[in-house]
Amino acid sequence: MIEKSKPAAELSTASSEWLVTDQRGAFAMGTPQGFRTRKYHSFYSGVAGRSELNFLTDIELHWGEQALWPHIYSGNGTGGAAPVPIIHPAVSADFMQQPHPTWTWRLPEGILTLRVQARSPGGIALVFEFEMKPGGKPKPKSKVKAKSRSKAKVSSASALRAQLPLLRLRPFFALRDLHATGGQLWTLHRTSAGSAGGVVKITAGSGNEVHLGMKGPWHWQEEPLWYRNFFYPEESLRGYQDREDLHSAGEFKLDFNASRSSELTELGFLVSEDPADVTHYISSPEPEGKSPPSFAAQDFILTRPAGIVAGYPWFGEWGRDTFVSLPGLVAAWLGAGGSETEVWDWAHEVLGRWGEWIQKVGMLPNLIEKEGSHQWESSDATLWWCHSLAALWQLTLADREKARSRTSSRKITPGLDPSLEFQKRYVSLLNLAIDSIQAGRHPFLKLNADALLEVTEAHTTWMDARFEGAPVTPRTGVLPEINALWFQARCLQALWADEKSPYDSTENWQELERLGRAVLNSTHEEERPNRIFLHSIPLAPSLALQDEESLLRDFTQIYETLWTPVGLRTLEPKDSRYRPECCGSQEERDMAYHQGPAWGWLGGHFEMARSRLGKRGELQGRKTLARKMFDDKALERMPIRGHIAELFDAEAPFKPRGAPAQAWSLACLEEAKARKKFGLVNKLTALLAQRWLGRRERKSIRGASASSPEAGSSEPGKFKKKMKKKTLKISGAVGL
Template sequence: MSYLKFDRRLMANLDESTQREYIRTNRKGAYCCSSIVGCNTRKYHGVLVVPIPTLSPNNHVLLSSLDLTIVQHGVPFNVGIHEYEGDVFSPKGHKYIREYNVDVVSSTTYRVGGVVLRKEFIFCHYVNRALIRYTLLEAHSQTTLRLSPFLAFRDVKMLTHRNDQLDGSYQEATSGVSFCLYPGYPRLYLQLSKQGRFVADAHWNERIEYIKERERGYEYTEDLYVPGYFELDIELGESIYFSAGLDEADPRSFAQLFDEELAMRTVREDFRSCLLNSALQFYYRPDATHGYLLAGYPWFGVRARDLFVALPGCSIYADAPERYYRIMDTAIPELRNFMNQVSISEEIRGINEPDVGLWAVWALQQYASWSSPADMVSRYGDFLDELIHYYLRNVHPNLRIDETGLCYILGDGKPLSWMDAKIDGQAVVRREGYLVEVNALWYNALCFYREVLPSRWTPELEELVERVQTSFCRTFINEHGYLFDYVLPHHPQDWSVRPNMIFAASLPYSPLPKSTRRSVVEIITRELRTPKGLRSLSPKSEGYQPQCHGTQLQRERAYYNGSVWPWLLGAYFEAYLKLYGRGAFSFIERTLIGMEEELQEHGVGTISELFDGNPPFKGRGAISFAMSVGEILRSLHLLKQAQAAYDTQTLPMIRYE
């Protein structure tokens, strides 16, 4: 039984099929993305979307789509699909789809009269090349294929329109042709494994619409250049390969290359294997030595906080410790440069944000738990020491350790934490002063430092950590049994119930007494927990917005005022296991079942950035988000670890401090 399979009924329902998207990446920053029915619904969609740093920091859509036409008895059946002005879909190729399957690779099966044709798509590792295999499964007469490329050659954040600056000339390539529509772009090589003919029939396909951009309040209409089409016959049982790449390849190698790439894929056969595939797609290796995690697809780059939060789940808990080593070896020099006020690269954004170093400590702590404290110290002990003392020196531009021992975040109205939505440069949720999760991370970091580097621990640090714990409880615990989200002295207190307090109950070292941790988890469970994650604001709090849709302004206001964030489940499950032990197992399993259902929805085989705060909890934002995937993978590990510990009648390997 296929795990990720969509039948003809769903594929024929465009209200359903156009809402589901797939993403494939090549670890070099390039990707392909579309809806599962093949209709592009975003300006970010395309068959070949690649980074071109000399033009802009964003990716660029070169090949937007490739229309397939099946010809029998001289009658063409175009099985492509586009949406045009006025909600018109043409051609209506979705009615010919019999099955869509993504267990290994994206595979679409079409039936046109007596013809059954399978199309399989692979995006090659570490090479900017898309390969499509067409296999004729059934046919009772001669069958011809026509392939029509829709070219864009534009930044993903822009749209192209009919113009006279385009260079429509093409050059012959081995069993194909190549194009370069505008100066500064690389040539795009379109080649076939079997000799056919390219028929020059240049025209503009005008007024294509992207419904997702329309929903988001952006420009949504585009004209695409179609230079002509390839035409060739296909025999029963024959496979023909199409390649789109940035260099000319040997068409004789396409079949072998496709099979080699296929052999490297992990089958998506259950929840975890889907997440493992998804975690790998965030892995970004621009060269032989550096490694990063992209924050999400299709529009995010590398963001420092997201990288450290997602790293344990997307590496060590994804059975890929080599990713952890490479990414840490890349990120640590950048953090050191920032701490030493040396210029930093533009590859990692947000490395100067005040809590990033504390999330880096947490990522080291996760490694120590997975491997051993001694191993962590041998690899990263000096860096941990530098981080702790960097904060103690009070030289961060936005953070100070004051007389209470707590971290005080200095702000000018800009976002200062992971809740980074802003309007006109000002934070929508203005959190300043003492932030609850930042200070929970600070207390945890000090205690971890004491645990793994006792020889460097001093009486002054012991006094500090005791002061931090006392100040934390005095500052954040309120009479209603939960924690303030932030406290800004000499300002009215915000009593909103938000999820950031979960970290004070979940981190390996908690500053809270057990009774308060229990109260925090109970309130979060009652007011913030959903099947898809934790709400960013309680429905009982002022300003709650249950849906995150509409224009950018509307979405910015909703992101952290009610939207559900899946990545927070990692901390929530960890706190729940600490409090309830074996009694937490079935509760966590039921919640994860609710999350598993998401693999069939917004981003197929992966987890979205966020969800609406009210049922049916529709997926929003990026279709694949590293923190969501990473923390759910870590959650699966925590649950399995706790179950195994109880099965062997030993205590769970989770700290209870």
């Protein structure tokens, strides 16, 4: 049972939440207890696509006169005392999160269940099932199977049915902005109806609307009411408006006594912005067949249009987040058994959809706005798009090995080589992105005399927090992650160039070597974690230059000052600006956001850098690097099962903060797992050795041929042996 009142601070959602998404931008989210603690909690909201609204915010549920679904109200203070939040009604239900959030009430007449699940082609359904139990309370069960039905035999079915109360559901459609509070007046318009259900349209005075498909003999009774003072303790803790009034135009009733059978039928509602979704739901006699592979990362995947939601519940489509996350989401989807064709088609759609901006304006937006006016304040989104090319091309190298294993000759034709096809698809766009930066068309980047990139605006990197317009973590000049990504893009351009291209010339490879040295030597910022990118990305400077000492030095320094079990701190503790907790008011959180708290996505890059230390890293690990990020104990503390939060307190117990489900936090960890599983570091190292050293040694041979006859025909095999030895040395130095 839940107590009738608790202090608001004790009702924080940090312990547990559930999440359901439909891969088209709609989601449902709440707590296992049922009551809402955030303004974002609902049974249907849209965070991407056509809208960003909270639609079906809540329900009131009764079995006869017994209330089943709890809410938190602000309460009334007496004698000048502050109001005490009240939970009403004080009831509880058994909750099971997987495979769908499901509540089970054990009633005297039987077992009632409610589950929330996404349905195909779109929308989110609330599905009720009732299992009849004659003669008193049913025996306890740990789980109710959706397809299991009790075929009770009773002497009088009509007498049994007469004992069943009405199931009553009162919906609260807020139809408001996702980030605001304040429900609107709304009305219900029936568009189609029948004995088995119907379709209705919910319309607010503002013009916002949503469609509701009903399955089962529900009866609508109009009874407009306002419910006052819903209380959201999590919003109170975050310094936002924490109270809301919600309107309900009436309630749905279901009379089991009127049913022809004492066994239950599936009864449900499906909410969607698209009327075609609800029509499909009503006409489908059974749920869709075998479900596709289920994995947590799928919650961030958008299929119409193809994209990535940066995080739930308040993030939309961000350029930087999309391409930090894309490689890991592809790896997770493939690892869960997804169709290779479906997964790669989706990845190509994401790359192509955003790549159109490179063709039009030479850069990517920072954020796609729903109204069509996008935000452009990002110095690195285009570079992260190039990063996705490198990381996904890395995955195609593993696919090439699979294709080779299917043939007896161990050779594959160019048309069936996935890595070559990937390269051909994107080489022109990659060159255009690089050319746009070199030509000075990017408003926040400029090349300096050393060919390094300088950031010109202080709030345009991933550490972009601002308060009242002023950057909290101003970063300009030559920055580690910006130039690591720039070096990677230039290397990928050279690797993809044909032998006649100037990008594959000896001079260009020599320029890249100078650039790589400059990146490693000129980008400092030791008090922050951003040097990890010099070693973690696929074509990292330390990998290309065989600089294992730089890798070990930075890795050890980061481990000793910034490591936590849930990510890397954003500032070392001895710094006077250090703030370990990101909590409190908007100002307090903005001032702390990148000034100490640990970020999960950095943990994934830490693990990717660790994998490059090979045996030497394992030896070092026996002394100082034994623990790894996100062990089972850390994952068990996440707010949403299977997901990783946006950031964490920098000190124990490392409490989750920010968005409870963040795409790049999970995706970077999945990318690290994939690199280790497929040995991707070795594959890229071999390619670099073949191209880079080949060009370097080719020039030395030409020079020796002109000045020394001994370097010519007298020892024709000497260089081949030497280059082979160097190639093997590179492959082994930083391999897994």
